[in-house]
Amino acid sequence: MGFEISAEDKDLTYIILPAYNEATRIRPVIEEIARKGYKMIIVNDGSSDNTLDVIKASQKKYPKNIFIYSHIINRGVGMAMQTGFDAVLRYNPKYVVNMDSDGQHSVDDLENVLEPLVTGRAQAVIGVRPLKDMPLSRNFANAIMNLLTRIFYRVNVSDSQTGFRAITAEALKKIEINARGYLISSEFIREVHDNKIPFEEVPIKTIYTPETQAKGTNVTEAFKILIQMIKHQF
Amino acid sequence: MLLYSILFPIISLIAIAWFLFRHLKGKNSLTTVILWTVLWIFVIIFSIFPNTSFVFARLFGITRGLDFLIIVVFIVLFYTVFKLYFRVDELQEQLNTIVKELALQNEITSDDEDE
Structure with missing residues (x-):
């Protein structure tokens, strides 16, 4: 039997989901989270499809669990997360989780990433994806990004590009995120490390479909992140 | 001429x-x-x-006047691109702040739809 979060802690947990053109994938994800009794902040990042309408429809079903903020134009996952982090602090949370809205992450892993925070072992957690499940191109880009994170940010982690992370509100107030795009993953790790926030890696399941593979850190994104990392050195 | x-x-x-x-x-x-x-x-x-380009070329130890002109053009273009890059970056930052603030000030609730 795995870890079970108390009703009180669950009530103080908020999940941030950045969403860009996820109309066909987001509904099962958010409704499953809502059915589990968690509250979530969804940031629609200027989607050009009807993602916002899909989220609004789910909000009607679960008005107490879903809070929506929407960017009028697309600004990247990093910006959506910045909006999410700023928004979530208005609700006085205790724990903040961040996961992808495309169904790549399993909602069942929520308790796994929350467990180190709730038990007090850590104040920040990253969900580590199993390398064997990762497509080859993604695996290669991820290996490069882990190396770059180690070189530029001096932090050694097994999965620097994961979108599944959790942090206590107390720790969240200490970190400063400036990344606009996918650099956010490495920047989050750097901030946690630099602020000496107790940190843990937790293995998570990843569901890869052709659609989810099209997004995320591929070689092109890795190159963009490298440019930004160099820029951040000055 | x-x-x-x-x-x-x-x-x-x-x-x-x-x-x-x-x-x-x-x-x-x-x-x-x-x-x-x-x-x-x-x-x-x-x-x-x-022919005046030769004078400047020799000043910088470059043999041909035309080479000197090409180098100057490259430097000017590089500077212009660099300056534009930083300007665009600054504008992106301002745009991000506006987009974020607008989103934070306008939370979408189910009541909005009913009104």
């Missing part, structure tokens, strides 16, 4: 007039106007008296 020695000075004079006009409208600083005017005056000089 070759075509470029007529055409380039005309273009240069138009460019100087354009920078002065923008300065009078408050869109360019005096430093920008002076720097660009100096550059365009050099373009006029090199167009009418191409």
Whole structure:
């Protein structure tokens, strides 16, 4: 039997989901989270499809669990997360989780990433994806990004590009995120490390479909992140 | 007289007039106007008296006048691109702040739909 979060802690947990053109994938994800009794902040990042309408429809079903903020134009996952982090602090949370809205992450892993925070072992957690499940191109880009994170940010982690992370509100107030795009993953790790926030890696399941593979850190994104990392050195 | 020695000075004079006009409208600083005017005056000089480029080339240890001009053009273009890059970056940052603030000030609730 795995870890079970108390009703009180669950009530103080908020999940941030950045969403860009996820109309066909987001509904099962958010409704499953809502059915589990968690509250979530969804940031629609200027989607050009009807993602916002899909989220609004789910909000009607679960008005107490879903809070929506929407960017009028697309600004990247990093910006959506910045909006999410700023928004979530208005609700006085205790724990903040961040996961992808495309169904790549399993909602069942929520308790796994929350467990180190709730038990007090850590104040920040990253969900580590199993390398064997990762497509080859993604695996290669991820290996490069882990190396770059180690070189530029001096932090050694097994999965620097994961979108599944959790942090206590107390720790969240200490970190400063400036990344606009996918650099956010490495920047989050750097901030946690630099602020000496107790940190843990937790293995998570990843569901890869052709659609989810099209997004995320591929070689092109890795190159963009490298440019930004160099820029951040000055 | 070759075509470029007529055409380039005309273009240069138009460019100087354009920078002065923008300065009078408050869109360019005096430093920008002076720097660009100096550059365009050099373009006029090199167009009418191409041999003067040799003098400058020798000053910098470059053998051919044309090589000197190409290097100068590269430096000017590089500087312009660099400056534009930082300007765009600054604008992106301002845009991000606006988009984020707008989103935070306008939380979407199910009540909005009912109204």
